Amino acid sequence: MIEFRSVTKQFPDGTVAVEGFDLVIPPRKTTVLVGSSGCGKTTLLRMINRMIDPTSGSILIDGEDTGGLAPVKLRRRIGYVMQNSGLLPHRKVVDNVATVPVLNGVPKKEARAHALELLDTVGLDRSLADKYPRQLSGGQQQRVGVARGLAADPNILLMDEPFGAVDPIVRAELQQETIRLQEGLGKTVVFVTHDIDEAFLLGHQVVILQKGGHIAQVGTPAEILARPADDFVATFIGADKGKRVLRIQNVDGRDVVVDENGTPTGVLQS
Amino acid sequence: MNLFVEGFAWIFDPANYSGGQGWIVRLLEQLAYTFGATAIALLIAVPLGYLVGHTGRGRDLAVSFSGGFRALPSLGVLILLGLGLGIGFKAPLLTFVIIAIPPILAGAYAGFEAVDRKTIDAARAVGMTEWQVVTRVEIPLGLPLLIGGIRSSLLQVVATATLAAYVSGGALGVFIFDAFATRNYPEALGASILVTALALVLEGIFALLQKLVVPRGVVAKELKDVRQRSSRPLAAAGVPAQEGK
Numbered sequence: 001m002i003e004f005r006s007v008t009k010q011f012p013d014g015t016v017a018v019e020g021f022d023l024v025i026p027p028r029k030t031t032v033l034v035g036s037s038g039c040g041k042t043t044l045l046r047m048i049n050r051m052i053d054p055t056s057g058s059i060l061i062d063g064e065d066t067g068g069l070a071p072v073k074l075r076r077r078i079g080y081v082m083q084n085s086g087l088l089p090h091r092k093v094v095d096n097v098a099t100v101p102v103l104n105g106v107p108k109k110e111a112r113a114h115a116l117e118l119l120d121t122v123g124l125d126r127s128l129a130d131k132y133p134r135q136l137s138g139g140q141q142q143r144v145g146v147a148r149g150l151a152a153d154p155n156i157l158l159m160d161e162p163f164g165a166v167d168p169i170v171r172a173e174l175q176q177e178t179i180r181l182q183e184g185l186g187k188t189v190v191f192v193t194h195d196i197d198e199a200f201l202l203g204h205q206v207v208i209l210q211k212g213g214h215i216a217q218v219g220t221p222a223e224i225l226a227r228p229a230d231d232f233v234a235t236f237i238g239a240d241k242g243k244r245v246l247r248i249q250n251v252d253g254r255d256v257v258v259d260e261n262g263t264p265t266g267v268l269q270s
Numbered sequence: 271m272n273l274f275v276e277g278f279a280w281i282f283d284p285a286n287y288s289g290g291q292g293w294i295v296r297l298l299e300q301l302a303y304t305f306g307a308t309a310i311a312l313l314i315a316v317p318l319g320y321l322v323g324h325t326g327r328g329r330d331l332a333v334s335f336s337g338g339f340r341a342l343p344s345l346g347v348l349i350l351l352g353l354g355l356g357i358g359f360k361a362p363l364l365t366f367v368i369i370a371i372p373p374i375l376a377g378a379y380a381g382f383e384a385v386d387r388k389t390i391d392a393a394r395a396v397g398m399t400e401w402q403v404v405t406r407v408e409i410p411l412g413l414p415l416l417i418g419g420i421r422s423s424l425l426q427v428v429a430t431a432t433l434a435a436y437v438s439g440g441a442l443g444v445f446i447f448d449a450f451a452t453r454n455y456p457e458a459l460g461a462s463i464l465v466t467a468l469a470l471v472l473e474g475i476f477a478l479l480q481k482l483v484v485p486r487g488v489v490a491k492e493l494k495d496v497r498q499r500s501s502r503p504l505a506a507a508g509v510p511a512q513e514g515k
Contacts, residue, residue, distance in 0.1 A: 046395075049395065051391075051394065051395055072397050072398075072399050073397070074397075075394075075395060075396060075397035076396070076397030080392075080395040080396055082388070082391075082392055082395065084388060085392075086388055086389060086391065086392025086393075086395070087389075087392070088389060088392075088393065088406075088407060089386075089389065089411070089485070090410050090411055090485030090486070099396055100396050100397060103396075103397055103398065103402070132486060148396065149396075
């Protein structure tokens, strides 16, 4: 469990990225922080592994205040996956995946063997192990990034817009893979995105953020869809334009579901 | 053309290359100056350049230093130092160290600066200490530019080392200064050919070395970048290409 307790972050240039933020992130679930750029979502994410320190307030992981922990040690037990993978270009795929265990003092041979298993886990062929990141496609690099995030078997996995730079088809694949991994491994995933559809797809808990890290609404995707808290949320999820509205039409005695444009999307089962 | 033949004849005359006054010994002196000065410059400039490159502090100073010191006239510095240190090898060596520092300094900090900020951020985010970021990310990725700087230092010093003879410091310049005094042009030309050949050989070796140290995995793209963007301006002026930003 990760808890934010009245966390405020003001950057040296005076920008207040986050103000009085409170949130409980449940364990072994995916929580998605979603909002437009400048809402402080990445700042919030990076405060969990102390890449950014809050100006005031505290962040607790399983009841322990992270402010009292050494940042480097903390980061090594939290997986981190970023946009554009952030792999080391001069190291082979297998060594990139093994980075954190090697930092933690695991013998290189052992770490590499485990890294190969992780390539299986994220759905990559082992033949890619000896390639360099540049020789891989964007989607493959992102998978390697996820494997690296999982390498030290952390309880928490932070994902900062990890699929922002890949094409829609690969993106859909990676999203499904993320769901599969999260369910299979039972990690606490904190995911940042500006894409509300991605948020609804991945999140058990979705946090919609407004400028300054103010929470517009927290809830399950169903709760948010059922009752948008205010106009901002309704606009953000597209409910105001009827985007989320489905209707039932009776065709030859069966209930056919149509979307806002009247396009049939499926048949309702009774 | 005749003069060239005489120049080569001078080079291949055993009386000229053998013995304590022969050009083989002088050539070794030239090499000793080159590698000695470059080695000392490395000890000074690499840690300094890495510090500037890693922290970003003192960058403007380093830029103007490496640019400004390039403009120093080597002969003037040599004579000035010669006046203080007397004749012999000390003044030339110090002069060549001063000449060798700027390109190495520029190569060291430009190499660090050329590393993608996202790569460094990711290295930190997965739990590398600052020291590990330097040794495992910045140094290997910055190596091509550093080698480029060293290469350009070596070339400059190997050519300039000819001046050592001006303050009785030996090396190949001895023949050239002597030859001008006695109007022995074949000797002057022969010695000049030797200096040129030495520089070309060193350049060749280091061009090869520079290729070898580019981390694999960045070869395809970065090497091209290094050449276009950095090695050329670096070799010519000792100023990293990003200076203008």
